[in-house]
Amino acid sequence: MAHSRQLHLGAFMRPVSMHTGAWRYPGAIHDANFNFAALKRFAQKLEEGKFDAFFMADHLGVLNMPVEALKRSHTVTSYEPFTLLSALAGVTERIGLVATASTTFEEPFHVARRFASLDHLSGGRAGWNVVTTANPDNGKNFGYEDQPDHAARYARAREFYDVVTGLWDSFADNAFVRDAESGIYFDPDRLHVLRHKGAHFSVRGPLNIARPVQGWPVIVQAGASEPGRQLAAETAEAVFGAENTLEGAKRFYADVKDRMRRVGRDPGLLKILPAAFVVVGDTIEEARAKRAHLDSLVHYDSGIHSLSGALNFDVSGFDPDGPLPEIPETNASKTARDRLLEMARTQTLTIRQLAATAGSYAGLAFVGTPASIADDMEQWLYESGADGFNIMFPFLPEGLDLFVDQVIPELQRRGLFRTEYEGTTLRDHLGLPRPSNRFFD
Amino acid sequence: MAHSRQLHLGAFMRPVSMHTGAWRYPGAIHDANFNFAALKRFAQKLEEGKFDAFFMADHLGVLNMPVEALKRSHTVTSYEPFTLLSALAGVTERIGLVATASTTFEEPFHVARRFASLDHLSGGRAGWNVVTTANPDNGKNFGYEDQPDHAARYARAREFYDVVTGLWDSFADNAFVRDAESGIYFDPDRLHVLRHKGAHFSVRGPLNIARPVQGWPVIVQAGASEPGRQLAAETAEAVFGAENTLEGAKRFYADVKDRMRRVGRDPGLLKILPAAFVVVGDTIEEARAKRAHLDSLVHYDSGIHSLSGALNFDVSGFDPDGPLPEIPETNASKTARDRLLEMARTQTLTIRQLAATAGSYAGLAFVGTPASIADDMEQWLYESGADGFNIMFPFLPEGLDLFVDQVIPELQRRGLFRTEYEGTTLRDHLGLPRPSNRFFD
Ligand SMILES: Cc1cc2nc3c(=O)[nH]c(=O)nc-3n(C[C@H](O)[C@H](O)[C@H](O)COP(=O)(O)O)c2cc1C
Ligand SMILES: Cc1cc2nc3c(=O)[nH]c(=O)nc-3n(C[C@H](O)[C@H](O)[C@H](O)COP(=O)(O)O)c2cc1C
Numbered sequence: 001m002a003h004s005r006q007l008h009l010g011a012f013m014r015p016v017s018m019h020t021g022a023w024r025y026p027g028a029i030h031d032a033n034f035n036f037a038a039l040k041r042f043a044q045k046l047e048e049g050k051f052d053a054f055f056m057a058d059h060l061g062v063l064n065m066p067v068e069a070l071k072r073s074h075t076v077t078s079y080e081p082f083t084l085l086s087a088l089a090g091v092t093e094r095i096g097l098v099a100t101a102s103t104t105f106e107e108p109f110h111v112a113r114r115f116a117s118l119d120h121l122s123g124g125r126a127g128w129n130v131v132t133t134a135n136p137d138n139g140k141n142f143g144y145e146d147q148p149d150h151a152a153r154y155a156r157a158r159e160f161y162d163v164v165t166g167l168w169d170s171f172a173d174n175a176f177v178r179d180a181e182s183g184i185y186f187d188p189d190r191l192h193v194l195r196h197k198g199a200h201f202s203v204r205g206p207l208n209i210a211r212p213v214q215g216w217p218v219i220v221q222a223g224a225s226e227p228g229r230q231l232a233a234e235t236a237e238a239v240f241g242a243e244n245t246l247e248g249a250k251r252f253y254a255d256v257k258d259r260m261r262r263v264g265r266d267p268g269l270l271k272i273l274p275a276a277f278v279v280v281g282d283t284i285e286e287a288r289a290k291r292a293h294l295d296s297l298v299h300y301d302s303g304i305h306s307l308s309g310a311l312n313f314d315v316s317g318f319d320p321d322g323p324l325p326e327i328p329e330t331n332a333s334k335t336a337r338d339r340l341l342e343m344a345r346t347q348t349l350t351i352r353q354l355a356a357t358a359g360s361y362a363g364l365a366f367v368g369t370p371a372s373i374a375d376d377m378e379q380w381l382y383e384s385g386a387d388g389f390n391i392m393f394p395f396l397p398e399g400l401d402l403f404v405d406q407v408i409p410e411l412q413r414r415g416l417f418r419t420e421y422e423g424t425t426l427r428d429h430l431g432l433p434r435p436s437n438r439f440f441d
Numbered sequence: 442m443a444h445s446r447q448l449h450l451g452a453f454m455r456p457v458s459m460h461t462g463a464w465r466y467p468g469a470i471h472d473a474n475f476n477f478a479a480l481k482r483f484a485q486k487l488e489e490g491k492f493d494a495f496f497m498a499d500h501l502g503v504l505n506m507p508v509e510a511l512k513r514s515h516t517v518t519s520y521e522p523f524t525l526l527s528a529l530a531g532v533t534e535r536i537g538l539v540a541t542a543s544t545t546f547e548e549p550f551h552v553a554r555r556f557a558s559l560d561h562l563s564g565g566r567a568g569w570n571v572v573t574t575a576n577p578d579n580g581k582n583f584g585y586e587d588q589p590d591h592a593a594r595y596a597r598a599r600e601f602y603d604v605v606t607g608l609w610d611s612f613a614d615n616a617f618v619r620d621a622e623s624g625i626y627f628d629p630d631r632l633h634v635l636r637h638k639g640a641h642f643s644v645r646g647p648l649n650i651a652r653p654v655q656g657w658p659v660i661v662q663a664g665a666s667e668p669g670r671q672l673a674a675e676t677a678e679a680v681f682g683a684e685n686t687l688e689g690a691k692r693f694y695a696d697v698k699d700r701m702r703r704v705g706r707d708p709g710l711l712k713i714l715p716a717a718f719v720v721v722g723d724t725i726e727e728a729r730a731k732r733a734h735l736d737s738l739v740h741y742d743s744g745i746h747s748l749s750g751a752l753n754f755d756v757s758g759f760d761p762d763g764p765l766p767e768i769p770e771t772n773a774s775k776t777a778r779d780r781l782l783e784m785a786r787t788q789t790l791t792i793r794q795l796a797a798t799a800g801s802y803a804g805l806a807f808v809g810t811p812a813s814i815a816d817d818m819e820q821w822l823y824e825s826g827a828d829g830f831n832i833m834f835p836f837l838p839e840g841l842d843l844f845v846d847q848v849i850p851e852l853q854r855r856g857l858f859r860t861e862y863e864g865t866t867l868r869d870h871l872g873l874p875r876p877s878n879r880f881f882d
Binding site (some may be wrong): 113184 | 632
């Protein structure tokens with residue numbers, strides 16, 4: 001089937017992988033968290049596969065978990081995004097570089113400046129994953145006893161975005177004339193002093209950096225709540241979805257694009273990229289066996305912690321090899337909980353079996369052959385569940401290499417993915433226009 | 442003369458040069474501010490010359506100057522230090538990378554994390570130039586109407602340093618066991634939660650990154666005031682001096698090292714590196730002619746602004762070709778002012794001539810042949826005016842290339858400078874020990 005649309009692919013990267021068991025998988029690079037040579041190799045391989053972007057998630061602290069689970073986690077410590085992505089900018093040519101930065105615990109001047117700098121360094125490849133930082137413990141690293149509440153975080157995020165984009169527009173694109181003869185370096189009439197004064201920020205400006213190559217780095221968002229979707233509809237150019245069924249993804253897709261229409265934005269200006277965990281095998285059975293092997297590497301102490309978290313009820317005191325006790329109702333998120341309760345009932349699983357499931361990756365997964373994975377992706381694209389995916393590799397380097405060497409060619413054969421980068425910037429890859437400067441034409 | 446001691450050399454970099462006229466000099470790369478290829482070439486050339494470090498100064502805003510001077514300035518806009526130095530980390534192997542970060546307008550958690558990340562990315566080459574941000578306008582970009590006062594800035598800086606170094610010590614060096622067999626990634630007994638509560642900061646910790654390769658990135662400082670020197674004596678491992686006579690430098694050197702003894706620190710643990718502007722010629726006359734040519738490229742509008750600033754009195758309304766009027770006494774810094782007044786009197790210079798001097802570089806300069814420059818440096822080292830220098834190149838790439846190709850070999854011939862890097866970290870280059878972890882041995 002010929003598509004006019006093609007997939008957009010981000011790589012949702014943690015150095016060792018998102019999966020809790022991945023570092024124990026045969027061939028894993030145990031120390032990839034602090035092994036720049038490994039990260040460089042991953043980024044260059046993704047670029048060989050013509051990925052739109054290398055995306056780096058981020059948290060502002062060590063996650064709060066019981067020490068028995070914590071000591072088994074390889075995701076707790078790694079590089080900081082601005083520094084890692086800048087280093088990768090120096091050793092890659094085309095791939096986009098999306099860094100996560102918090103609107104709750106950062107200053108807009110610094111954020112505007114660092115993304116502008118990354119955009120200049122990389123020749124227009126920067127993207128900003130705007131997060132409000134949901135983890136309640138992170139605030140304790142920044143002088144807060146309690147996390148600011150959800151609505152307050154989103155109100156601050158909206159104003160933060162206004163300040164950052166306003167600062168990016170400090171200089172007109174043609175401000176720098178650099179005329180050695182007359183000695184004029186830039187045209188002061190093409191400099192705008194922001195003088196922002198709002199409820200959360202007072203920022204004079206101008207930014208001490210030329211307008212980014214892309215005008216603005218690409219705005220990315222991942223909030224799932226009402227205000228999260230609204231912020232995405234008003235501001236985002238790419239959204240990382242977290243739906244794990246096609247039906248849910250279609251509803252999410254339609255909802256966000258509807259919200260865009262209601263605020264007067266063209267829905268084509270935002271790409272929806274659900275996070276997808278992809279395991280590649282020569283046969284579907286082999287892929288499933290790899291995943292089962294990987295899941296088996298999640299230690300019980302990690303799994304039971306995840307299970308208790310998903311159920312919002314501590315089950316660590318019960319017999320691992322017995323059935324799940326009666327679980328009380330909860331006000332917390334129910335998606336993962338209901339799925340686990342359903343599995344426990346229909347498959348009569350023990351606590352140990354449920355812990356293995358809960359501790360491994362529970363979201364959208366495509367586990368199969370290059371052809372079956374391409375079929376799934378094609379369907380999601382075709383049925384407007386996605387404009388592409390934010391791929392999570394189960395283990396590195398193998399999972400990444402198989403994706404680039406086997407799935408990408410299959411997608412290319414079907415006309416679903418580019419065979420060459422057509423432009424040089426992340427906006428080019430995503431098919432997004434360069435924003436005009438609000439102060440200059 | 443054989444020395445047991447050798448010079449340490451930093452490169453005090455702005456992409457186009459520190460000198461206001463440099464971008465108009467023949468061969469200058471006008472757009473080096475946003476030309477990563479040029480910066481990469483400069484860093485690699487410095488590494489070929491075995492420099493200890495690439496040092497990047499920083500300001501948190503566009504400097505406040507009259508528009509007639511501002512529009513001629515090439516130093517106003519450029520890359521941000523963490524992003525630039527991280528990108529350079531990816532394309533260099535040995536040279537140290539010193540970034541400026543403000544204790545007044547940053548958060549200690551972010552600063553600790555970014556330097557730790559840069560240190561890991563670069564294999565132990567990071568240094569932190571601790572500044573309190575003297576420019577009163579920068580605060581307006583961070584919600585302050587007025588700059589916090591000098592004493593308050595230094596009190597905050599001292600506590601900021603304690604928090605950052607405490608966070609760097611979050612994990613013992615041997616915390617990460619990564620035992621795939623047992624599934625234990627790190628030893629939780631080798632993790633320390635800081636729980637800092639002080640007058641300025643409340644930071645729980647731990648830092649979500651392993652202890653830096655160097656233990657701590659190298660601490661650099663450049664404050665000249667009483668509290669600045671005291672902070673240096675208590676915390677710094679390298680100081681960028683700003684004295685421009687050997688006599689003054691010797692007093693500064695002795696003062697800072699005395700202060701170290703008084704707080705119980707070994708004076709060998711701090712290297713004093715005055716900033717030095719170096720112009721290389723085949724003859725002394727040629728070097729002077731280059732400098733004169735460079736100075737002549739400073740536009741009158743820039744020069745008169747600098748002259749008024751140095752005198753703390755606006756002289757822009759007077760006849761450029763007439764003499765200086767009577768200048769009232771001032772409470773501002775008098776070093777530059779007194780030198781200019783003395784020049785005006787003894788050499789009967791016009792305002793235009795004085796503006797040319799004030800607008801060009803007025804600090805310590807070595808202008809001559811490789812041999813005469815090496816003589817000067819040798820004397821400063823030998824007479825304990827310096828442990829080395831933070832070199833400013835008058836124009837790029839020529840000034841940098843001449844230094845590496847001609848001055849470095851002359852220093853090497855005299856045994857005053859390394860011919861090969863002996864270690865891999867910035868601490869190795871500077872001859873500084875790796876700090877022990879305050880919470881673990
Ligand atoms: C694919 C994906 C990636 C995310 N990455 C991050 C991240 O790197 N850092 C972060 O603090 N939150 C991250 N989040 C969390 C979201 O930013 C958001 O806080 C969360 O989805 C809750 O949404 P809400 O605050 O709108 O309820 C991510 C979410 C998704 C779905
Ligand atoms: C060689 C040198 C480099 C400096 N670099 C910076 C810099 O990059 N950013 C900055 O804000 N201040 C910089 N300064 C200024 C000092 O941090 C300090 O504010 C100034 O010397 C005044 O010192 P005081 O605050 O102790 O009076 C530098 C000073 C010198 C001598």
